[in-house]
Amino acid sequence: MAKDSFVENIADIESDFPQWYTDVCKKTQLVDYGPVKGTMVIRPYGYAIWENIQRELDARFKATGHKNAYFPLLIPMSFMTKEAEHVEGFAPEVAVVTHAGGEELAEPLVVRPTSETIIGNMYSKWIQSYRDLPVLMNQWANVMRWEKTTRPFLRTSEFLWQEGHTAHATEEEAVEETMKMLGVYKEFAENVLAIPVICGKKTEKEKFAGAVATYGMEAMMKDGKSLQSGTSHYLGQNFAKAFDIKFLDKDGVQKHVYTSSWGVSTRLIGALIMAHGDARGLVLPPKVAPEQVVIVPIAAKKGGVLEACADIRAQLEAAGVRVIFDNSDNSPGWKFNEWEMKGVPLRIEVGPRDLEAGKVILFRRDTLVKSECNLSEITNTVKALLDCVQRDMLEAARVRRDERIVKADSLDGILAGVEAGNFVKAGWCGCRECEDKIKEKTAASSRVMLEELEDELCAVCGKPAKHTVYFARAY
Numbered sequence: 001m002a003k004d005s006f007v008e009n010i011a012d013i014e015s016d017f018p019q020w021y022t023d024v025c026k027k028t029q030l031v032d033y034g035p036v037k038g039t040m041v042i043r044p045y046g047y048a049i050w051e052n053i054q055r056e057l058d059a060r061f062k063a064t065g066h067k068n069a070y071f072p073l074l075i076p077m078s079f080m081t082k083e084a085e086h087v088e089g090f091a092p093e094v095a096v097v098t099h100a101g102g103e104e105l106a107e108p109l110v111v112r113p114t115s116e117t118i119i120g121n122m123y124s125k126w127i128q129s130y131r132d133l134p135v136l137m138n139q140w141a142n143v144m145r146w147e148k149t150t151r152p153f154l155r156t157s158e159f160l161w162q163e164g165h166t167a168h169a170t171e172e173e174a175v176e177e178t179m180k181m182l183g184v185y186k187e188f189a190e191n192v193l194a195i196p197v198i199c200g201k202k203t204e205k206e207k208f209a210g211a212v213a214t215y216g217m218e219a220m221m222k223d224g225k226s227l228q229s230g231t232s233h234y235l236g237q238n239f240a241k242a243f244d245i246k247f248l249d250k251d252g253v254q255k256h257v258y259t260s261s262w263g264v265s266t267r268l269i270g271a272l273i274m275a276h277g278d279a280r281g282l283v284l285p286p287k288v289a290p291e292q293v294v295i296v297p298i299a300a301k302k303g304g305v306l307e308a309c310a311d312i313r314a315q316l317e318a319a320g321v322r323v324i325f326d327n328s329d330n331s332p333g334w335k336f337n338e339w340e341m342k343g344v345p346l347r348i349e350v351g352p353r354d355l356e357a358g359k360v361i362l363f364r365r366d367t368l369v370k371s372e373c374n375l376s377e378i379t380n381t382v383k384a385l386l387d388c389v390q391r392d393m394l395e396a397a398r399v400r401r402d403e404r405i406v407k408a409d410s411l412d413g414i415l416a417g418v419e420a421g422n423f424v425k426a427g428w429c430g431c432r433e434c435e436d437k438i439k440e441k442t443a444a445s446s447r448v449m450l451e452e453l454e455d456e457l458c459a460v461c462g463k464p465a466k467h468t469v470y471f472a473r474a475y
């Protein structure tokens with residue numbers, strides 16, 4: 001039966017979530033595996049989502065005063081070793097170029113895993129005076145981190161991202177920038193990706209190599225695991241000292257700058273898939289969906305149907321809606337399945353009998369609910385419905401997540417909580433030993449610390465708690 005063939009091709013989301021994820025990635029043609037192990041090819045449908053993410057984020061970066069620039073892919077090995085924690089953190093996963101032009105290079109070159117070092121080097125040349133500050137830059141780029149186990153979008157050797165890099169005269173300004181960009185990410189995740197996120201400070205163990213403090217945003221996937229969806233780092237003067245980024249301050253004294261960096265990547269596409277997807281495949285929020293509406297003719301040969309479809313498409317396009325008219329010779333049932341699997345937020349079914357009555361049928365991908373719409377009101381109705389889908393998807397994701405946040409006051413409690421697919425809030429004394437023990441016994445890691453302390457005691461050792469922490473298994 002053609003009607004169910006797509007759904008049958010996707011593994012069951014309830015019983016085999018990892019395979020479901022892989023199937024959705026491949027069968028909706030978001031991504032394919034590259035010839036080099038651990039690399040991915042982002043196909044046009046996946047890249048269109050990334051372009052929508054880029055457009056929305058880029059506008060927000062520019063609105064907060066940042067400018068885009070581009071720095072080289074290759075970094076001298078000696079740069080990586082200048083910041084001790086940084087080199088230690090990234091050493092296991094860097095790819096190194098040793099030969100070029102048929103010769104061995106005098107100094108090996110690192111394929112950037114991130115750009116703090118090369119940007120620090122350039123900032124040391126560009127920043128001389130307090131008048132040169134703040135420097136607020138972003139770059140859209142690829143980076144490479146050699147990974148042993150890989151999964152499309154979540155962990156691949158090469159991925160696309162943006163990395164913001166800023167330099168400031170004072171600690172206060174740099175911290176403010178770090179928190180401001182975390183806020184930009186949160187607003188973007190919620191209002192564009194329809195994914196509610198939990199933001200907070202990372203523990204020492206989980207912070208970025210070379211940062212004074214790392215702040216992350218964590219999103220819950222449908223299997224209850226967490227996906228770190230963005231990070232913002234306060235770097236203090238660590239990179240400024242390593243790369244000698246100094247400025248002459250108003251008081252005539254030479255001082256090191258304070259820097260921040262922040263990034264999100266194509267991981268966000270993985271977050272979209274796993275936060276919203278269902279048994280039929282992708283469910284995309286309208287703001288990032290490559291196509292927001294698909295028009296499917298029913299009994300296309302009957303008089304007036306194709307003309308009506310073309311007319312609806314023209315009206316919606318004129319109103320700025322991303323719309324596709326599927327005029328292929330597949331059956332309507334086949335088209336329904338295909339576009340549902342690809343997560344198109346709205347479907348318009350145009351049939352001869354409805355047309356006679358001046359109506360079409362609208363189908364919402366997120367709720368699977370059908371409704372009638374008068375042809376004369378199609379544009380306004382579709383636009384309002386897309387807004388509604390966008391809002392409802394966020395709300396539904398928030399309800400799903402909030403139902404799965406539990407508290408625990410023992411190691412067994414944390415284990416039971418994460419086994420059941422929850423985020424677990426628990427008290428923590430602040431020592432690495434207890435954090436490691438949780439990881440070892442439950443396979444859950446500390447995601448972020450809450451601002452408020454909600455617990456009196458550490459769930460592991462029973463000593464006084466310094467923080468309440470979200471623990472979860474994570475991608």
Ligand code: ZN
Binds near residue numbers: 431459463
């Ligand atoms: Zn403890």
